[in-house]
Amino acid sequence: MRLKEWFASCHRNLPWRETRDPYSIWVSEVMLQQTQVNTVIPYYRRFTERFSTVLLLADADFQEALKLWEGLGYYSRIRNFHKAAGRVRDLFGGVVPQDWMSFRALPGVGDYIAAAVLSIASGQPYAVVDGNVKRVLARLLLMNMPTNHPTSHKVYLEPALQLLDTGDPGLHNQALMELGAMVCKPAAPLCETCPVQTDCMAFRLRQTVNYPHRLKKPDTPLYAVAVGVVYRDDRVLITQRKPDGLLGGLWEFPGGKIREMESAEDACIREIREETGISVCVQSHLTQVRHAYTHFKIVMDVFICRYLEGSVRLNGPCDYRWAAMDELERYPFPGANRKFMKLLKL
Ligand code: SF4
Incomplete structure (x- = not known):
């Protein structure tokens, strides 16, 4: 409850938060993977202005979609997204499927995107687990699993589902992600302003600097x-x-x-x-x-x-x-x- 109230009064006004359209939310979630919010905003606006529906994207030449993605990086995202739009046109009549099995099977749609789009666009009870959420959970519950471990998603999904507010899962997911991005920051969490401070084990035990655990990355060649x-x-x-x-x-x-x-x-x-x-x-x-x-x-x-x-x-x-x-x-x-x-x- 405190989390949702905090989100209602403190959230950032982001263009994809003004819609419940599954396609627009999908666009934003694809762009937000591995990319900062401020970088994504102008790309999101340009992309949804040109491709305002999934059918417009599906029918477009891939090079045109790629040009609008230029500079955003991780280009397999737009390759898969363009393919997925074609599948939505061919298999679902241009309507983004809202059941887990069909949506999750589309190219480029993993557990994170499926949970985010289905919970935010149609209120389905799926818990989102991204880097921000894992960091919050690791501190809140003093979880030792390194957040960048290959199997960490599964481990963090369990508590994320237990905490999920099934009354409004989309809002809950957005609030938890926002808390990670704006308050429970990686280096210096702003615990004094945190709405879940009284429940946070890391805060209570003065362990916030020691969580989350992360595996050391190998040197980049x-x-x-x-x-x-x-x-x-x-x-x-x-x-x-x-x-x-x-x-x-x-x-x-x-x-x-x-x-x-x-x-x-x-x-x-x-x-x-x-x-x-x-x-x-x-x-x-x-x-x-x-x-x-x-x-x-x-x-x-x-x-x-x-x-x-x-x-x-x-x-x-x-x-x-x-x-x-x-x-x-x-x-x-x-x-x-x-x-x-x-x-x-x-
Ligand atoms: S109290 Fe601090 S460490 Fe705990 S969840 Fe809030 S911001 Fe993160």
Whole structure:
């Protein structure tokens, strides 16, 4: 009760909280996985403005949906979401299914998204367990299971279900997530303002700094990469990544990993030849950018190259264009490419 009252008076006004439409709530939950609320807001507005219904998304070209996702990262989310929208059109007549079995079976819908959408949109008694909820529960109940352990979802689901307010599960889930995001913060929980302080074991035992437990992440590897902006007259070569896998469907400038004892220039020339079949020469070093992905980081040397000979025959990527500079904005690019593309316009 105290939790819901606190939520009613203290919650943030977020655009997806103004609707009970399952599709709109689904959009927000897909975007919010691994991504901060403030980053998501403008993406959510643009996406739901263009694709206001699941049918509009299902009928759209995937590249258009991907372009609206550009910069949000974790691109398998939009790949699966676009596929799922197609299934909703083909199997459910364009109505997002509201039973667990059907909805959970759609591409990209895991336990978290299913529980969030079904509880918020149609008040079904499913408990949401995300990182925020696990942190609150670990402190509230002094739970030792590391919150990033692969099987932690199952362990935290049990108390989450016991605490669930079945009178309004959607509101309860949102309140618990909001409490984790705004009050029970990872480093310094704001216990003095917490509505569940009197029930919290970690607070009572002065253990808040020791909870939740987390497994230490292995060090992230760093890869050195060389990339070329290849000019042929006033056009540049861009290639499209294969549809599945990391950054699937996005466009990029060709290149790849630098081998041991190889110079960045040589790697750039070799990678472009292996990937596309054309010969290039390096004219200048444009810049060096650093970028972090989930499981690795890259340091990328970017070169301005000139086309020498050969016709493009793709080995790795699935499509290519010789694009004019003013056409580049039409294509979705990964964040690492966007970091240096602004220099090309100078
Ligand atoms: S009292 Fe502090 S540690 Fe306990 S749930 Fe509230 S904010 Fe988190």
